[in-house]
Amino acid sequence: MGGGFRGRGYSRYRQYGCGRSHAGEYRPNKGPGGGFEGDCRGHRKSRYETSLLWGVTGSGKTEVYLNATEYARKSGKGVLVLVPEIALTPLLRQRFEQRFPGEIAILHSGLKPGERFDSWRRLLSGDLKIAIGPRSAIFAPVQNLGLIIVDEEHETSYKQDEPPPYYNARDTAVMRGHIESCPVVLGTATPSSESYQNARDGKYKMLRIPERVPGAELPAVRIVDMASEHEEQKNFSPFSNLLREKLVETISSGHRAMLLLNRRGYSSYLQCQDCGFIPTCDDCGIGLTYHSVDKTLRCHYCGHEERPSDKCPNCGNSEFLFRGRGTQRIEEELEELVPPEKIFRLDADTARWQGHAGVLAKYSKTQGAVLIGTQMIAKGHDFPDVSLVGVLNADIGLAIPDFRSGERIFQLLTQVSGRAGRSDIRGEVIIQTYRPDSAAVDFSVNGDVESFFEIELKAREELRYPPFGRMLRVIIRGEDPSEVRTSIFRLTRELARIDREGNKYRLLGPASCPLTKLRGKYRWHLLLKTERLGTSVTIVKRLLSNMGGDIDFKLIVDPIT
Template structure:
């Protein structure tokens, strides 16, 4: 063949080979560690530098060199290429796995939220700021030091002065001008290396511990001081100071006076900041029932991604199944993630898990301090097998080698975030994470969400057997431990109570049951869905209602106890004001509070049953750190006869001594302005009813309502989950609501009532083309049920879609947002108000 022709084909083949080679990425988007920095920033990757998403980088930012997290590659930046600065160095490789960023990307895409907002939600505050970039000498440098510049030799001399050959980068910058160029030269020639280290605090964290040193036998002690010492003795003679203040109901000054008299000691003790200070005793696996054994055997066979619904009635021992399913995975050096809906549940669950697994259990939720969250996060990066217990934010923790994810009380609405964006549902993200880790996901509940129930049931064939091709498993625990009976549920028609002349908030049956508690030695739980004393305050002369100046809602009446000064508070914006003596409208003194809340129930208990001891368990009494644990501990140790609370009481609390549950006002749950109000009411009433009779003594449940004929109330009395779901699903299917359709809620807010209305109308007109292409119904725009909250006016648009429809371009509406108008896109909303 002609040599020229050979050369021509050789050139063609070389070009084809060059095109077939994967091109190295040239640009990377990073999250810069700088207060006030918005969004992701683009940097060029130098040819000699290997950068992978998840690495910690050093980048130039304005006039500084800052730490940054590599988030994702960029194929073609939307910037002038000459303005893009290069990455300076890789400080730490593989700080995050690449799959972690894929998860965050998926969340951003599905929930139509900027990736930056997802990152802010996922990462603990100050993650990079709390870490230190350090420089250390390498053992075999090249070339000889004499060939280095004077500034590089000077920096090298500083490092040699350290006994470890290691200094923080901040320290070296302070020691020498031009340290940046000197460091680049040393890195280039292999004299030093840069790495990221956790902060070495000068002082370890310490907590005050209170220790009993003498028995309360001195007659000079007051009765209250003797009670404090006796209480401390009952607690084993030692408590953390924060726990002692809550459990003993005392002050630091009182404890210091007792310490001065020699009855106790106060000393600082070092602790690791991992979000829990449980002292629970060691525990051994319990003997399982036949149903538990079968469920555990099926779980232990699952080695890949499967969603398993553990449908167990209240008191059936779901937690013990979790514990025994996690144990073999820990032995195989796999980690487990256990998610619960409320912070209040984490303490009791953590105690039980720590009793079984010791210090391999850690806690993660938004109620921890920034330092605790940071330390827990870094502990998880170690790769050691561990169990993380947390609320919905814990779904983002960087656990590697995940062997199991558990979503306890999976039906609970607390797993859905309404604001700020992303409005994610923990159950959905947990599925994605389990798929990534290729590990089982266990959804546990006595009253599964209808979406979960339909998904699991649809994967089983007509004979009730599991479809092997489906990725779901149904596990049933149909009876309580030791075959304890379910408590009988009595429905009280409050209309008949009123006709009989009973104007109390308690029916005659509930009054009798409460009065009988001391004689039987049992304890009771009273559930009401509202905190505070009363729902609103109105003038009986002119009808004026006290309203929040910032929101279109009435102010709730609060009075912690009879001797306390009453006040008014808004439960939306937290506005607070004193209770007026006269009507602001007509100056009448006849102001009356209406409706009931936890404070009013406690007040009525004190009036009608003065000898009974009562504790209140709601968000007002559990604001302080550790208060959830303290209140439940006090109640479990018999310091109160009644526990009055809100929905916190419905979520997995195990109190075997409770024999009575009273639902004071069921109607407040039944008529919420949401499509799933009946489902939520059924779940909540069933869950709180399940707190009764979990011990040796039988329990009873009394439900007070003005609508005893409501299907949800009837289903609760009959304890028939299947019958309730069948009727509810028929209504959902007829209306095209989840789980037979999808919803997307657009919330538009602004301090300007005209601007927000106009923006909502503009968005609705832009949505018409999208709706036509995806068989989507547009409901609205319309004012939100509560038009104004925190001085911002609210309008909303609801999109109803078939399950198969996809809408991926709603986020483009944000480009059309006028000034002072904000748009929130809530995919799969639960709260429509």
């Protein structure tokens, strides 16, 4: 799948080469006529083109964004830059402000309404020329738009599911570029399956950066089989013996470490020691997560909070077991190895209380520090002296009944591995897993995107899953579980009757949603695999409009979960 494919992008990277700037920073050269900047000369001709900028972690993609933006600005054009999360805007803003002072507008929901209005107004008037923000910034009124950049284009957070309107900001960026006749750059170290296939098919131009900037090597990655760790070493702590040893060694040397556990809170749920009762959310029907900081039980879906009961409401027992580990519990257990003042945690809870930037600033100023976090630590952050990254449980998410789960885990592991060794110190990554034979885990060791997709895309093509077909997810919701179930089965029968030959779509389901109840409403869903998306949407909408009853529905095109 790959010789010519890799060679095409690699040769383009070689055209603009890599050299040291006057400030002592390694960055891609901006030689006239070569490399990405040369490929983006459609600015002057107002030419649409989408390029997939695929560069390994630490290869200097941000510098390429800056060089391309500089070219656009010299041509009198405006620029729109998308990031997957609000947390990544401060770092990118700092880099862009250094190069383009006084031209940057920031747009995201974390700003006060007046601040957002002012940024919007100044973009609309042409006073500011560059907009940076998460997915909603795709609608920013950048004047004379000459370049759109989507950083970490593979991230699922670009998909807007709630509230309406429903859209994928990456795909919307491509369409906006087409409408406004300007180039679009999709940057990533781990392409999404859709962008990867579009590049293979020639719909997107492929630009490869296969190596890190000079002076930085990709980290060495080691896999620890936690099943063997339990059976042979009798070690039942969250830290394998290897990770424990490397943590102590790293901190003692004054370098920094990062630990990934994609589960916040202290414990996944509480369980009565006698009868097995588990406190659940009345509105969502799932176990409440225990948070030790404020001693509350929380639903991570609807936001419901309550104090844990002193006694089991089922049997009266006062002893509860803490099941599973979250980032708060890891923080507590890590204090056996690392001084508390050197431990920092970044998840949705600390981000809300202290702010992303506040946590990261303290971490960056503390020698021999450890940062524990969820997936928000896996992308975009650049700390030169992080020499160790540990993934505490690489299997979270693999068991989800979703054809994209392997792709997401591969991307997450590859991205977090890339946080290590971003200087002259070669980093080390330790991935703990109970499934070392998983393709997602195995190929992430070397960040081998091509080999992973060779297997993944072959399976998807046989089953006509995206990117080889389109999908439509229909969710029916209501307060009466019987009415919801009856309605989804009625819809399924009508769809099967209309297309008996399967020429328009193929039906999968119906079934109750993995999260059966959400915010007080019961949910069932149905999937349609189709190559005639417009026709399928029209048919489904017509049938649902005649359904009646006390239900509502939601249609999701190309769902990502």
